[in-house]
Amino acid sequence: MFDRIENNYYNEDDICSVFSKYIDIESPKKITLKLVFNYFNNNWNFLIGKAYLEEQSESENYIYPDLVFISMSIEVSGLKEFIHLLQTKGFLCGDEYPLIKSESLSWKEQLIPKSHAIKEPIRSFETKIEERSRTFLDKPLIAYKQPYSGSSQEFVKNYIGMQTFHGEDDGRAGTLVIEFVDQRGCLFLEDNQLRFESKELAFMTGEVIYEERKEIISSDNSIPININLQEAKSCNVFLVNQQNEVLDFITSNLHYEFSVPLNDKKQESSFIELIQNGENEHVEFKAFIGLEKGGKKKEIDKTVCAFSNQAGGVLFIGVTDDAEIIGLESAEFGRQFKNDIKAYSEAISKYLTERLRINNCFKVMHTPVCGEGLIVIEVSIADGCNQITADKVVYIRKGASSMQATPEEIHLLSSSNKQTLSHDLNTLLEQNFELIG
Numbered sequence: 001m002f003d004r005i006e007n008n009y010y011n012e013d014d015i016c017s018v019f020s021k022y023i024d025i026e027s028p029k030k031i032t033l034k035l036v037f038n039y040f041n042n043n044w045n046f047l048i049g050k051a052y053l054e055e056q057s058e059s060e061n062y063i064y065p066d067l068v069f070i071s072m073s074i075e076v077s078g079l080k081e082f083i084h085l086l087q088t089k090g091f092l093c094g095d096e097y098p099l100i101k102s103e104s105l106s107w108k109e110q111l112i113p114k115s116h117a118i119k120e121p122i123r124s125f126e127t128k129i130e131e132r133s134r135t136f137l138d139k140p141l142i143a144y145k146q147p148y149s150g151s152s153q154e155f156v157k158n159y160i161g162m163q164t165f166h167g168e169d170d171g172r173a174g175t176l177v178i179e180f181v182d183q184r185g186c187l188f189l190e191d192n193q194l195r196f197e198s199k200e201l202a203f204m205t206g207e208v209i210y211e212e213r214k215e216i217i218s219s220d221n222s223i224p225i226n227i228n229l230q231e232a233k234s235c236n237v238f239l240v241n242q243q244n245e246v247l248d249f250i251t252s253n254l255h256y257e258f259s260v261p262l263n264d265k266k267q268e269s270s271f272i273e274l275i276q277n278g279e280n281e282h283v284e285f286k287a288f289i290g291l292e293k294g295g296k297k298k299e300i301d302k303t304v305c306a307f308s309n310q311a312g313g314v315l316f317i318g319v320t321d322d323a324e325i326i327g328l329e330s331a332e333f334g335r336q337f338k339n340d341i342k343a344y345s346e347a348i349s350k351y352l353t354e355r356l357r358i359n360n361c362f363k364v365m366h367t368p369v370c371g372e373g374l375i376v377i378e379v380s381i382a383d384g385c386n387q388i389t390a391d392k393v394v395y396i397r398k399g400a401s402s403m404q405a406t407p408e409e410i411h412l413l414s415s416s417n418k419q420t421l422s423h424d425l426n427t428l429l430e431q432n433f434e435l436i437g
Contacts, residue, residue: 004238004246005111012087015107015125016080022123022180023053025079032056032073033176036156037097038136039066044097046130049176050160053079062159064143067152068097069159086127086176100176102127112179113249113258114186121182121248130174138331153331170334185247187239189260193224194250196239202247206237235260271369271376274314275323279400282313287320288330291347300348300377301355301388306395306402307379308361308386309413313397317348317375327372341366341373348375357389358382385413 009015019025035049047067059071072093076082085091090101104127112122138153149155157165165172185198194217196204206217208227217237219225229235232252239248253259274283284303291297300315307313318327328341337344349364356362361382366375387394394405394413405413 005249007109009107009109011105012083016083018109019079019083019125019178019180022182023079027078028076029053029079029082030055030073030075031079031082032059032071033091033093033100034059034160035070035072035093035097035100036160037068037070039068040135044068046098046100046174047136048156048160048165048170048173049100049129050162051082051176051178052161053178053180059159062141062143062146064141064146067141067156069155070094070097098130100129102129102176103131104128111182111246111249113251114188121186123180123182124177125179126172126175126177128174129176136173171338182247184241185239187237187248187250189227189229189250192226192228192230194227194237195222195224196248197222198239198241198247200241202239202241204237204239206235206250208232208237209234267367268369271314271316271367271374275316275319275325275369278323279321281397281399282307282311284313284315284400284402285319285321285323286315286317287326288328288333289317290332290336291351292336297351298388301352302395302402304352304362304377304379305356305386305388306397308356308358308382309394309405310381310397312378312380314379315377317377318369318372319374325370325372325374327374341375345375348377352377355388355390356386358384358386361386385410 009018016025032052032055033049034052036047037044038047039045056071061071062069070093072091074082074091076085086100087102087105090099092099107125107127110124110126112118112124114121136152138151141147141149141152141155153165160177162172162177184200185196185202187194187196187204194204196202196219202220204217204219204225208215208217210228210231210233215227217225227235235250235252237250238246240246251259275285277283279285284307286299289296289300303313303315307315319325328339328344333339333344337347345364345366349362352362352364353359361380363378364375365378366373368374369376385394394410395402396405396409396413397403
C-alpha cells in the first residue's frame with residue numbers, strides 16, 4: 001500500500017511541477033546547504049546533505065580527520081534555478097571536496113506523516129549525489145578544538161536535521177534531501193479520537209482491526225471517530241484528496257519506518273517489569289544479534305535451548321546488559337534487514353526452527369516497549385531434552401548464563417520428563433563427552 005506515499009520523478013520539469021505545489025519556485029531564495037563528507041581510500045566522498053529553503057542561522061563547520069561538516073549559502077533567483085544548477089553545473093564547497101551535483105535526473109518523494117512526532121505532514125525529496133557506498137563507521141569524533149561526540153552517526157543526524165540516520169547502511173546515504181511542509185491536510189489521533197483537518201476537500205478512509213472485529217473508517221467531515229488503540233491489533237488510515245493524493249496517514253505496519261506503535265498495555269507492563277528486574281535464570285538481554293555467517297547468532301539458539309531445558313524464559317533483543325531499552329536502530333540492523341523489524345522477527349523464527357531439535361517451544365514477536373521496537377522471544381519448557389541439532393549440544397540455564405550441560409545433567413533432564421534415554425540421547429553423549437563407564 002505504500003506505493004501511494006512514495007513516488008519517483010525523472011526529469012527537471014516534473015520535479016519542478018511537484019515542488020510548485022508547496023512553494024513559489026520562481027521567487028528569489030537564499031538556500032542553505034548542510035553537507036557531510038567522509039574520508040575513504042585517500043579521498044573525500046559525499047556522505048549526505050540537506051537543502052534548507054528557509055533562511056538558517058549561521059552554522060559552524062566542523063573538521064575531523066575523516067569526517068567534515070560544512071554549511072554553505074547559495075543565492076538563486078528561485079528554487080527552479082537551484083534545481084537546474086544542481087543537475088547541470090553543481091555546487092562546489094572547496095577544491096578538496098567532491099562537486100555537489102545530481103548523478104541523474106531522478107528524485108524520490110516520500111511522505112512523512114504528522115503522526116510521527118511532527119506538527120504537519122512533510123514531503124521529503126532526495127536525489128543521488130554519490131551513487132557508490134563508502135565505508136562509514138560509527139565511532140567517537142575527536143579533533144583539535146572541535147566538539148567531542150561519542151557517536152559520529154548521531155552527530156551527522158543532528159547536524160543535518162534528520163530524525164534517524166543509519167550511516168552507510170541508510171538508504172539516504174549519498175543523497176541530497178529537500179523537505180517541504182505539506183499544509184493541505186492532516187490526521188489527528190488524540191485520546192482515542194480520530195479526526196482530520198484539510199484546506200481542500202478530503203476523505204478519511206481505512207480500517208482498525210481488533211481481536212474479534214474490524215472497524216471500517218469512512219468520513220468526509222471533521223467529526224471525530226472513536227477508536228481504542230489499547231485494544232487495536234492493527235491500524236491503517238489514510239487522508240486523500242479529490243486527486244487521490246495521500247495527504248497524511250497513520251499505520252501500525254511495523255515494517256514501515258513511520259509506523260505508530262500499537263501494543264497491549266498489560267503485556268507491555270509485564271515486559272517492563274521483567275526488564276527492570278535485570279537478567280536472571282528466566283530473562284536474557286541482547287542489544288542486537290545479527291544473523292549473518294560468522295556473527296553471534298548462535299547466542300540466540302543457545303539461550304532459547306537453555307530456557308527450554310529449565311523453566312522457560314524470555315529473551316529480549318533491543319535491550320542492553322544494563323537493562324536500557326534502546327530498540328533496534330543499530331547500523332548492523334539497518335544493513336542486514338533495512339530496519340524491517342518484521343523481517344528480522346521472521347528470520348529469527350526460521351533460524352530457531354532449523355536449529356532446535358524441539359522447535360515448538362518458542363514464540364518470536366516484535367513489539368514496542370517504552371516507544372522502542374523490540375524482539376521478544378518467549379520460551380516454554382520443552383517436552384524432552386532439547387538440543388542444538390547442528391552441534392548436538394545441550395544447554396541449560398545457570399543463573400543469568402546459558403551453559404553446556406554435563407552428562408549427568410542431560411540424564412537428569414531426560415528422567416525429569418519420565419522418558420527413557422533414547423538412542424538420540426546416547427548418540428549425543430558419545431559425540432560430546434567421554435562415555436560414562
